[in-house]
Amino acid sequence: MNTVIGIDVGGSTTKIVGFKEDGTLIEPMSVRSADPLTSIYGAFGKFTAVNSLELNSIKRVMVTGIGSSYITKPIYGLICENVPEFTCIGLGGMYLSRLNRCIVVSMGTGTAIVHAQKGHGMEYLGGTGVGGGTLMGLSKMLLGMDTISHIVELASGGDLNKVDLRIRDITNKDILPGMPVDMTASNFGKISDIASKSDIALAIINMVFETIGMCAIFAARNYKIRDIVLTGNLTNIPQSHKIFDNLNIMFDMNFIIPERAQFGPVIGAALSA
Secondary structure, three states: OOEEEEEEEOOOEEEEEEEOOOOOEEEEEEEEOOOHHHHHHHHHHHHHHHOOOOHHHEEEEEEEOHHHHHOOOOEOOEOEEEOOHHHHHHHHHHHHHOOOEEEEEEEOOOEEEEEEEOOOEEEEEEEEOOOHHHHHHHHHHHHOOOOHHHHHHHHOOOOHHHOOEEHHHHOOOOOOOOOOOOOEEEOOOOOOOOOOHHHHHHHHHHHHHHHHHHHHHHHHHHOOOOEEEEEOHHHHOOHHHHHHHHHHHHHOOEEEOOOOHHHHHHHHHHHOO
16 A cells, blocks of 8 residues: 655644545544654654554655754655645645635644645745734733633633724714625724623634634635635634634635644645655
8 A cells, every 4th residue: 555644744733644545535633742853753653553554555755834844864764755835735725625726724823825726736825924823922911821722712702892893883884885884893992991801812813813814815806716715723713613704794705614624734745745
C-alpha cells in the first residue's frame, strides 16, 4: 500500500492525515505540544500506530505550516517534502467543499485568504492579523482567561446588545436598500456599564469573526464568487456558525464550514503529492 502522509506543523499543534493508494482518506488527528519537534514525532508515531501503518507502506510525506522549518532531517528514515502553506489551504478547501472554484479562508492564529480554482492553481490574496490569537489575547486582557473552551462557554450566555452598536441604534431610515438594521455599525461601540463578562466574551468572538468574514467577502466580490470555504481551528467555535449565517443573509454570500474543516490545510498538504 502506497500511503501519502500530510503533516501541518503549527505553533502548538501538529496535525496529520493520510491518503491510501485508492484515494481513501485516513482520518486526521492532532497532537498538542509546546515543542514542534516533539509534536511532529508524537503525531507521526501515534498516527502510524493507530492506523497500523508500516513505514515501508508510506510512499511520501508532505509537510507544511509555520513549524515545518524544524524538519531538517528525514522522519524515521522518510524524506519530507515541503509544500507552500497557501497551496495546502486552497487544495484542502476545495477537497472538503467539493467545489472547483472558491475563496478559502484559513482561520488560525491569524487569517489567510486564498483564491482556489481547479486547473489554475492557488492565489494568495492576503489576510488579516485578526484570528485566534486576537481572540485569546483580548480575552486575557479583558476577561482574565485565554482558554478557548472557557471563553466559548462564557460567551454562550452573552448579549451583543449590551456591547455592539447596531444600525438600528443610530437611524430609523434605510442607509442602503436592503441593509439589515441588525448589522454591526461599531464593534464595542455601545458597551454598557452593566455589560457582563459573558457579553464581552461574545462581543470579542463576534468582532473576530465579523472582521474575518468581511475580509473574505471583499475578496469574493473582487472575483465575483459567492462560495467562501472556512477552514482552521476557529471553525470549532459554535458561535461562528450563527455569525457567518447572518453574513450570508446580509451580503448574499455562501459561507461554508465543511466537515473536518479544522484539518483543511493538512489535507491539502497530503493532496499536493
